[in-house]
Amino acid sequence: xxxxxxCFLSALLWPVMVMAFGSDLVARQAAAPAEAPPNFxxxxxxxxxxxxLSCYWDYFRAPTPHLDRMASEGxxxxxxxxxxxxxxxxxxxxxxxxxxxxxxxxxxxxxxxKVAAHFFGLGRNETTFAECLQKAGYRxxxxxxxxxxxxxxxxxxxxxxxxxxxxxxxxIDYQSHYDRMEKFDWWKxxxxxxxxxxxxHLVTKNAIDFIERNKxxxxxxxxxxxxxxxxxxxxxxxxxxxxxxRKDLVKGKNNTAVFAKMIGAxxxxxxxxxSTVKTCGIADRTLVLFFSDNGPAAGSSGPLRGRKGSNYExxxxxxxxxxxxxxIEPRQETDVLAISLDIMPTLLSIxxxxxxxxxxxxxVDLSPVLFDKQSLGDRQLFWNGRAMRDGKWKLVLGKPKQGxxxxxxxxxDVGEKVNLAEQYPERVAQMRKAxxxxxxxxxxxxxxxxxxx
Numbered sequence: 002x003x004x005x006x007x008c009f010l011s012a013l014l015w016p017v018m019v020m021a022f023g024s025d026l027v028a029r030q031a032a033a034p035a036e037a038p039p040n041f042x043x044x045x046x047x048x049x050x051x052x053x054l055s056c057y058w059d060y061f062r063a064p065t066p067h068l069d070r071m072a073s074e075g076x077x078x079x080x081x082x083x084x085x086x087x088x089x090x091x092x093x094x095x096x097x098x099x100x101x102x103x104x105x106x107x108x109x110x111x112x113x114x115k116v117a118a119h120f121f122g123l124g125r126n127e128t129t130f131a132e133c134l135q136k137a138g139y140r141x142x143x144x145x146x147x148x149x150x151x152x153x154x155x156x157x158x159x160x161x162x163x164x165x166x167x168x169x170x171x172x173i174d175y176q177s178h179y180d181r182m183e184k185f186d187w188w189k190x191x192x193x194x195x196x197x198x199x200x201x202h203l204v205t206k207n208a209i210d211f212i213e214r215n216k217x218x219x220x221x222x223x224x225x226x227x228x229x230x231x232x233x234x235x236x237x238x239x240x241x242x243x244x245x246x247r248k249d250l251v252k253g254k255n256n257t258a259v260f261a262k263m264i265g266a267x268x269x270x271x272x273x274x275x276s277t278v279k280t281c282g283i284a285d286r287t288l289v290l291f292f293s294d295n296g297p298a299a300g301s302s303g304p305l306r307g308r309k310g311s312n313y314e315x316x317x318x319x320x321x322x323x324x325x326x327x328x329i330e331p332r333q334e335t336d337v338l339a340i341s342l343d344i345m346p347t348l349l350s351i352x353x354x355x356x357x358x359x360x361x362x363x364x365v366d367l368s369p370v371l372f373d374k375q376s377l378g379d380r381q382l383f384w385n386g387r388a389m390r391d392g393k394w395k396l397v398l399g400k401p402k403q404g405x406x407x408x409x410x411x412x413x414d415v416g417e418k419v420n421l422a423e424q425y426p427e428r429v430a431q432m433r434k435a436x437x438x439x440x441x442x443x444x445x446x447x448x449x450x451x452x453x454x
């Protein structure tokens with residue numbers, strides 16, 4: 002009887018309770034501020050190999066505690082790739098979400114004005130993630146290496162970035178900021194303006210300043226490190242280019258002690274950026290991505306075959322870490338096949354960019370991998386018209402005149418040691434056909450580069 006009375010009273014009071022609760026909910030929703038858009042920090046190392054981080058490989062030369070902690074607090078990719086195996090192409094692919102061949106940038110933009118490729122650059126007809134996010138109300142900045150055009154016509158500020166401090170060439174002296182052609186190369190926007198200091202430290206300093214100034218608004222920060230690219234200089238080494246150069250102090254790439262200092266400065270810089278994000282109270286709405294532009298020149302490929310410039314895995318499979326404390330669970334690892342082309346569609350998807358559907362992107366949204374532990378299924382990826390992945394299979398074509406064809410099952414042979422081409426001729430034929438089709442497709446409508454002056 003008591004139960005019946007309670008049910009009866011509840012039945013009488015329920016409409017009143019619903020109306021009261023609903024009114025209160027509407028009032029609280031109206032009073033609550035809209036959820037702030039997420040921030041993005043994209044950190045790209047230069048020439049960092051798959052085996053150069055201690056969270057990837059037991060590499061004795063350079064412990065990386067800050068990046069190791071980033072990996073332990075987030076998601077570590079084991080099958081992530083750069084879209085190129087050298088500098089400029091990967092950067093074009095990253096910024097546009099499309100194979101760099103479409104932008105007419107399959108190779109490195111050269112520092113020497115006597116070389117035709119010196120005059121190449123990322124055309125203004127290309128759409129970058131910075132442009133899209135800028136249109137969506139984001140403050141955008143790039144600090145560090147550009148390498149997508151020497152002429153001011155190609156400047157980052159022409160491609161959706163509000164701020165730029167850094168250099169436009171492939172590498173500069175870490176102390177004097179002169180490029181390999183002995184030309185001074187440190188910019189603030191469209192003007193040359195020096196900042197005293199070691200390049201790795203300057204990139205970190207400018208990135209932190211940008212975060213602190215923009216913590217109250219959505220921002221997209223591209224941190225394009227020079228480390229660990231040549232020249233081989235630690236934080237306290239003398240300049241080897243420019244008016245005060247010490248040519249007698251030039252070090253080789255096999256100098257283990259110098260390399261350890263260079264990667265140590267990179268690692269510390271990443272730690273400082275993550276610490277700043279936390280201190281500013283924006284870690285719960287900030288996605289930080291870290292990866293390399295290609296395989297190692299001086300470092301380690303770990304268990305992989307090949308290095309920078311190679312179409313084997315060591316040339317383009319790179320360390321990659323995703324960190325977002327409120328969205329990505331810690332201590333995760335994924336073997337999902339991913340590529341730097343995926344960064345742009347991922348950022349735009351997370352930002353809720355409404356015009357993304359109109360962009361013809363080659364990358365895919367990694368959000369299901371980052372947040373829901375989902376797989377992307379088998380996919381095909383291509384490198385330089387000479388190599389491709391099709392799920393677990395890797396096809397590598399040798400030099401055209403040699404006619405060598407190699408096929409590897411990476412699920413069993415990540416080091417690409419056993420050539421299975423003769424055992425699986427149909428698989429080889431299928432992949433070669435796909436590779437030829439890709440070459441024709443990306444060449445169709447590709448951006449034409451300017452004729453040298």
